[in-house]
């Protein structure tokens with residue numbers, strides 16, 4: 001495990017990556033288009049908590065698009081489990097808040113408020129939970145502050161060693 005830095009220029013080369021998973025070093029079994037971003041400003045995290053994930057992509061100062069990033073079986077499973085958990089949790093939350101609202105009576109103020117806040121919270125919970133399911137989060141890659149490099153903080157040794165011109 002080591003921090004790996006890959007320059008944006010190197011990433012734009014045709015077929016720039018080894019056919020290995022960057023996180024686990026295992027043979028890749030699928031390739032996905034991934035957009036990596038620089039770190040969110042602190043207020044950007046607030047926007048995420050409020051449930052507006054779509055905006056957060058625009059909030060990242062630098063973005064790097066890689067058309068085909070290699071992922072191994074473990075990554076695919078991790079994404080499936082995390083995304084499934086997010087949807088299940090969101091649905092559970094929605095059902096629970098609906099039940100509470102119905103319990104109080106949908107016509108009452110408490111019932112209406114409960115239902116509205118339930119729907120909003122469901123959105124937030126799902127969005128927050130979906131964050132780690134993003135392909136870029138599975139890689140753990142972040143664009144550096146100058147936008148010149150992609151940093152993979154916990155890269156597998158096998159991947160790093162197989163990468164031409166890495167440092």
Ligand SMILES: [Zn+2]
Pocket residue numbers: 021022023024025026071072073074075076
């Ligand atoms: Zn993997």
